[in-house]
Amino acid sequence: MPKGNIVFMLHAHLPFIHHPQYDFFLEENWLFEAITETYIPLLRMFKRLEEENKKFNLTMSITPPLMEMLANEDLQQKYIKRMKKMIELAEKEVNRTQKENPRKHKMAKFYYNDFKEILYIFKDVYGGNILKGFKEYLEKGYLDVITCNATHGFLPFMEQYPQAIRAQIEQGVKTYEKHMGIKPRGIWLAECAYFPGLDKYLAEYGLEFFFVDSHGFWYADERPRYGVYRPVVTPNNVFVFARDPESSEQVWNADIGYPGDGRYREFYRDIGFDREFEYIKPFIDPSGVRTNTGIKYHKITSKNVPLNEKDFYDIDEAKEAAKQHALDFLKKKEAQTSGLLNLFEGLEPVIVAPFDAELFGHWWYEGPIFLEEFMRYSSESKLIRTIKASDIVDKIEKVQIVTPAASTWGANGYNEVWLNGTNDWIYLHLHEMVEKMTEAAKKYPSPEETPSKIKRALNQMARELLLAQSSDWAFIMTTNTSVEYAVNRTKTHVKRFLELYEMVISGKIDMRRLSHFEKTDDIFQDIDYTMYLKV
């Protein structure tokens, strides 16, 4: 019997943040929080489902900067140090909460055991590199890991520079291969940003499929007969999947979305802010600025309750809620499938539900439980099945040829999140850097004949350029949070790039400066500047 195909697509991404010269750096915690709350919970979910013999299928993009951070030994050591601290704090909380509300005490014990288990998985099971875990489930066939363009650069704003687009894709493919051991079949385009013509570059690098937002299909050059519910292929032979607007709405919507349920954990009540300063001081930023610890005792309760009046959280109650929501989501997908099967006269619909991976666990603490329960329910459903995007590509027999419309998954569906009054100043620099990079690479077209000092400087220029292109900086400027860091990062990479450019052009390499940059911006050890010759 025909079924509905559900492609769950999780986009795991964080910008490359590594400050080796500091023991503690606030923004490095973004990675640590995501490991504790999203990435390891996902791995635990895979293991549990596997042990239960439950079929599950998930597509995940793990972006090159995230792979590079997860494989970075210094960051791994910092994470272990941080987790040991958190375990120490959780232990103190277990003692302290004995005299407080019993629900707090229950959660303190939960966090203590959970943190210990997470550190065990990180350190002992995967030896510090959890990419091994994702690779394991990729090899077992449950998981499809795809790549992303090198530093999550916003490709539509590189349209006039083919070499910049190629470098983003080439490095994205290369980094994936380095960590996963095979070639990537699919790609998640940063910010789901596509423009007609981009598929040509993807085809050059052997990429077989990518994703666009719904309106990429709605406003395509020819109308897809089955709307967003069947993939299409571009004239350059690359498959495209489009996002199902209903699935996004059901999860994301601020008012009716699942994560807003009162039983779920409240993100903004963290003991990093709630406990008295002297007590919490050793566990927050050494400068004394309070930070999240991941120990949170309150639930959302209701959206209308102010933060200081939130009720206590209970993990079992929350798990129950996640289970109910998973069942609700299943019912919705089944109903949607029945409707589509009718319209399509039996042809199987493909429902694509892409999300930021960090939504599951980091923002929505119970998200991984929801996902796990959904996989459990759907493995027994008679109407739907979960499936990986690559399986669809392998199975499909007839496909419509369409060029999708320029689109992104940003607010209003186009480019304004990454181009507005808060961030437009960056593009003069980003474009100029591509031109200077190309100019410098042209001076040394064959790397074998290039003096090693010059080669190193050229490669570091490419790193600085790629890091500056990360769409996260423009995004952060728009959202008006951590702006200072994003501005600083952009300007720092521009400045370092220009300094290196002067060195290469003059032929006088300041080795002390160069080594400093290599150590500080230590991404993509295997980078090759000659990719900028591919104009």
Added chain:
Amino acid sequence: MSGERNYEKLKKWLETGPTIQELKSKAKDLGLKVKRMMKKREVVKLFKNYIKKLEKLEKLQNESTASSASSTSKLSQERLRPSGESTPEIPQTYEKDKLILMPVNPNWIHAYWDFSKSTREILENFPEGTRVFLRIYDVTFIQFNGNNAHRTFEIPINLNLQKNYYFNVPMPNADYLAELGYVTKDGRFVSLLKSNVCRTPSNSPSQSTRERWMDIRKKRKIVTPSDGPVIREVERIAGSVFGFEKEISKALSGHSLDWQLVSIFRSGRGI
């Protein structure tokens, strides 16, 4: 910026005795409810109340005991940079002639420009009162030769004040090209810089009446007339490009969850 620096700055600014217009415009920026008929005294009061609120918030944060977790934990997450890291200075110009168009959305295009030394010299030696314009050409499906555009639009530019410009264009899914130049005494437009061609994104379903299909097993292409899609989409109508600040302040006021902020701006497509 920390909350503290904000209200201290605001206090000082109030003491400098700004005009009613300045007060009202600032109030709007801050999202304060300023009415058209308000007197200066009333607007000042609005500011004073706002400052009081910020002071109170900060006090709450400083106490930060178990009971005082305030809804603005976000603000206190900001902190000083580790010492020795100041924001680096980067160039304002690369001394190259450049006019770049970038699509913002189906109806807006962003243009920025930069000048070589020689062009800058020309500009600096213009006789007083020379007017500089940005010309936008609709060049959809044509090889532009300088005067065959479907439509031509013109915007006066003040090069002393502007380094970039956002302009509204009538057609989605169309090609635009720009020139930056000046108008001579006898009324001729002289182009100094020419831009790349920029295509605005489409925002409506295609009018095409065919479908192309690929039979993968037989490796065969099939072209058929289209009966239109089997399923009718419910399109989402985009909000205004100017709505961002309002959205941010709404999201940040008291009850925001970061994932809501992400959902508004990124992966949630403004949901």
